[in-house]
Amino acid sequence: MKSQNSLAILTFVLMLVALYAIFIYAPTERTMGPIGEVQRIFYFHVSSNWTTFLATFFVFLNSILFLMRGTRELDIRAATAAELGTIFGAFGLISGTIWAKPIWGIWWTWDARLTSFFLLWLILIGYQMLRRVVDSPGQRARLSAVFGILAAVDVPIVYMANRWWRTQHPAPVIAGGAGSGLDRQMALTLCITMVAFTVLYFYLWKLRCELERTGDTVEALQRRLQTQGLEVR
């Protein structure tokens, strides 16, 4: 509980620093003209997408470990990571479409980067739907572990999409080769925001895992009472 509170405080402070950097420290984008302020969406957009990748990696890792060891804790970790991946993925999609409207004049286009990311988001939703329809806990954990491993296959495709194909989505500004790059202040702001989102992710992950464990305790106590002949709801 103490470490959870420390993480909550750290998340709060980092978010404040990130917001300061985004709205005050980072310069306004010049090439977008009078709507250059919209570029500030970029910091939350990239960080949300980064966190979605991180969550999918944890789904992948814990799913593999689950198939090897079969413990409930690993199943909890994978499932909660998938839920957070869906939430951060939604943030990425929402911020992306809101940025696209004033810049491209459209909310959405089916280019390789956008479509592959949307697919990743749908896979993460599918993962959770699967968990809801399978009743047997053991079977649910095994099936979702396999699904979780398959979900991770899409991550490198999303990452490489605007490197492999010509897309409406802007070319990569980080590790994008010759001519790419960010202004120093913008790069620092992006780094701070990504760190803040990473810490936020771990805070939410801890909260969500704890909730799942308490839910298990409730179920165990109910079963215990049922074996004693008492029906409890």
Place this chain on the structure above:
Amino acid sequence: MTYLFAAYTIIWVVLFLYIFNLSKRQHKFHEQVTRLERLIENRKKS
């Protein structure tokens, strides 16, 4: 500016609703655990 405001507002609202929902569910579970433990304790005594 409207788009910028909309993007950040939606993200923060969804995030706060999610955290609120998590803590509400956690609170409910804790109450259930306390109630069930008390029931088990009472059953042991009787």
